[in-house]
Amino acid sequence: MLRIFAIAVLGLAAAWAGPTWAYDGIVEKKTFSMATYTTQGGRTIKDVKVGWESYGKLNDARDNVILVTHFFSGNSHAAGRYAATDAAPGYWDGIIGAGKPIDTDRFFVISSDTLVNLSTKDPRTITTGPASIDPDTGKPYGMRFPVVTMRDFVEVQKALLESLGIRKLHAVVGASMGALQAFEWAAAHPAMVERIVPVIGGAEADAFLVGWLDIWASPIRLDPNWKGGDFYGGAEPVEGLALALKIVTLHARAAGWADRTFGRKWADPAKNPADAMGNRFAIEDTLDKAATARAKTSDANHFLYLAKANQLFSAGHAASLEEGLKPVKARTLLIPASSDLVLPPYLAARAATILKANGTPVETVTIEGDGGHLDGVLAIAKAGDAIKAFLAR
Template identity: 30%
Template sequence: MASIITTGELTHVAIGDFHTEAGATLPNVTIAYQAWGNYTGDNLILVEHALTGDSNVAEWWADMLGPGKALDTNTYCIVCTNALGGCKGSTGPSSPDPTGTPWGSRFPALSVRDLVDVEKQFLSTLGITKVHAVLGGSMGGARALEWSLMHPTMLRGALVMAVSARASAWQIGIQTAQIDAIEQDPNWHGGDYYATEAPLRGLAAARRIAHLTYRGELEIDERFGTDPQQGENPLGTHRSSTQRFAVQSYLEHQGLKLTKRFDAGSYVTLTEALNRHDIGRGRGGLNKALGASTVPTMIAGVDTDILYPYHQQEHLSRNLGNLIAMAKISSPVGHDAFLTESRQVDRIIRRFLLLVNQEIEDDRLFLHHKEN
């Protein structure tokens, strides 16, 4: 049986060289992960984090993880890796190359398929060949969807939340605007800034753009409206960057928070991976790829999602070859509701796992009947 450290501590696994979909090679890749529960060989649930998330599910999905919770650690072994290209323990642009110099601009572009394949390589390194279920939202949803198409024989079920079958032109546009904000920062230096000052202003600007797509228009307007920031006057005779609306201050705060915990190079790398997301590429188009899916899959979306509108999840549900359920998260929050609406997401995960377990039992009974 595989040796998985399930105490929740951050653990690093060397998986050897990795070859990207586009043809680049990364030597000596390390994947960081955290795991909780007791691994019995057939009860592993793979949780996929979002763009600026990490492997610490116990922090960003605390209401979901633990004994008796939706991700029940008494029943399942919950594993989450830090995505390749990230900055929380797995190999990324800030990691040292074989000479000890940060990869920087020499770090290869990645696709969502690369993020999945490197995760499979990680599991193979640990001797794991079966996954009970994979689930995630946003970039994590894209990874879960690709898992179901790339390695269907390893999975018993997939829960795909708040994502589309491919990046839309609007998504690519808004995401490349974020990349451009970082690359226009004088401290970017083409991605080779690790020995100097990081492009924090560009990263903060990118986050401000992104955050407006993560939250709902109604929520933002209800919270801030046209109110000025306390003690400031944005309606003076001349515009001043020190005289702000309340929403400006809020977005600046969100940008500053990200700069304290995330690397600009990783942000560019993973955002570009989302730009390349297209399950139809090389598979005869979106609907043919979806129709060929054999893994029992549940789709969930958010009714106020601006970034991945609910009609995109409806498209997935209409065309998937093995859809087991569809769910809608109702919230003014927008895209981030899959992280914030704990009660609704709890019910979705529980229903998903129940349906997957029913499918497994039905298959077992069918085989037993056939043998007799």
Template identity: 60%
Template sequence: MQDSIERSTTNTAEHSLFRGLASALLVGALPLIAAQALAWDGLVEKQVFEMEEYTTVSGATIAPVRVGWEAYGTLNEARDNVILITHFFSGTSHAAGRYAEGDEAVGYWDAIIGPGKPLDTDEYYIIASDTLVNLNAHDPNVTTTGPATVNPETGEPWGLDFPVVTIRDFVEVQKALLESQGIEELHAVMGASMGALQAYEWASTYPDRVERLIPVIGGGVADPWLLATLSAWAAPIRVDANWNEGDYYDGEPPLDGLREALKLVTLNANHWHWANETFDRSWADEDADPARDIHARYAIEQILDDIAAARAEVADANHLLYLVKANQAFMAGHGDSLEEGLTSIDAPTLMLYSENDLVFAPEGVRETAELIGADDTPVELIALEGGRGHLDGVVAIEQAGERIRTFLSE
């Protein structure tokens, strides 16, 4: 539930400095800081985890399941320095660093993940994986299994025969990934938006494995407002004739619908403070007055369209529909009651949210905090400031950096 990863390219200066230090170290000129030679160099290697077969919580079988993952820092011998990062609706496992020297874009939380940063790669092994049905199925840096994946049994993409998966399924695949590395417990789990849902689910379902919980811009349940908002995101895809009930893999994909869906995601994840501070009433084409030409548009429309078009190029429409379902189905613990799901959480919890969030109502976030704390689990709720609404949890996370640092060490 986020828009432009490219906006989160903070800390470029810090990175340049770091690269400078790294170069110096390569020639052995500065023995004083040689200890940092072990520090993560900011370069990310994407890897793939495969399960021969995965049975969903609702009992369907998917074979095989493959998800991409990346990690920053080093797993210690005790394997107890692990922080799992779970990603948002339109995100990927690329939470920090860059894939190659010179890449301009860094992972979405690069501001807080790295050597000496609040999620300190000198201390922690920070791991993130692409979810099942990841939106960006056609991004070369994403590996995910979903409707766009060829089902070996049929030799055709799954399409709508792919089983509905839930946030719990995302967690189960992550658990298998971690276990494949011998990791049995998490120093912390942290995620934004849909990532917060996965974090809640981890802490609720596996309370003995999660030592600290950091949910960002997300509540413990998809409330009716979120059900309807997600429904609106799905709608343009279903209207697009190319969608063809999900069967479009040997024809034209429903790109118009997908673009409009992603435009709505961008808009809902932001706030009018952002829109009104960033844009004005300029026309998209200075020769085409929208007050005189039914085809003419304003610049803000064109820019939102352009962002959506770029994102649609690597996204898959059916994957978006499955993500909508996974998010809608979410209630922490996936049991009979929200109270039960949230009081199951034992991990000390640091919640970050925005009072201007138009996706997860702040009232719902506060209620979530109360329910987690109802059995005296320590909960701290911090409001993020900024003009981006929901997105402040991604692009303005740095303001909470020092609190996150101390929370991780408590």
């Protein structure tokens, strides 16, 4: 009753965006293990582990499942808290929970950490990648880890779902790299996927994105501590990794956000940037500090493998995107962000054109804003009504 009142007074978007309606169960991070996994490229990895978590209850028919696929620098912590004292809930807590657009009173929502997840040093992320120990050598794989693709991410998720007896997905929902996985799920396993909600994504990395991903990754290779990827046990390429993360952070934003947040303010009011080469603007300083902090929980080689997986992405991995998307049966809700510079709305539009030509039902709802790519994570509540309605159809 109180909830209904609050929604009526504040408006749905405001209610979803606030912490008031956070998923209120305590979230538990679990581990899914496979003795072996063979990549699309034909290489077999032993002792594969990925983390996962879930919100809501799996019904008896096991057909109320929504898979949430995570973004480049994210993990499976999409909603809720591990402990009541956690500073913040999962990244999409605004739309996942009881009575929210992805309603945990109705759906069993599950998310898993991908292979080669970036955040190897975050104790709540469980992944297998170049920083993992190769059981055959007792040493970290480094750049000897096999190339992996979105399809590999999908196949590991599928094995996890099958371990829970799940053979049908009500929807796959994901932002950014999560959107790429949603497309790949729909193309690879059309009989299993009823709906997809690709947020701030596209069905293929175009040449411009391939080039940008290379630029994201390049500072790591430039760092003398990278050493061809064999840095484990010694000084790590933290400066190169921090610069890579800095580029991602700015690229994932837009001019309006930068203006509102920083303008031309100086990092230190006593140090005019015009007075010395080392005096800086606030935006430079803040981006550096944020990137340095993020680098502490991340792995440089994992970054390179993730960039590669994104570059290689073309849904269905066929001779053309048209071919690759042909098997898709999933009803599709595309949610681009108007100011997105990483996966701009034209990529969603391109996917929509092909899907529509195939007769697949496609809707598009654009998040209007000036926050850039990240609007797909931080301003997702703006698309809450559309997601709720889409999942109900």
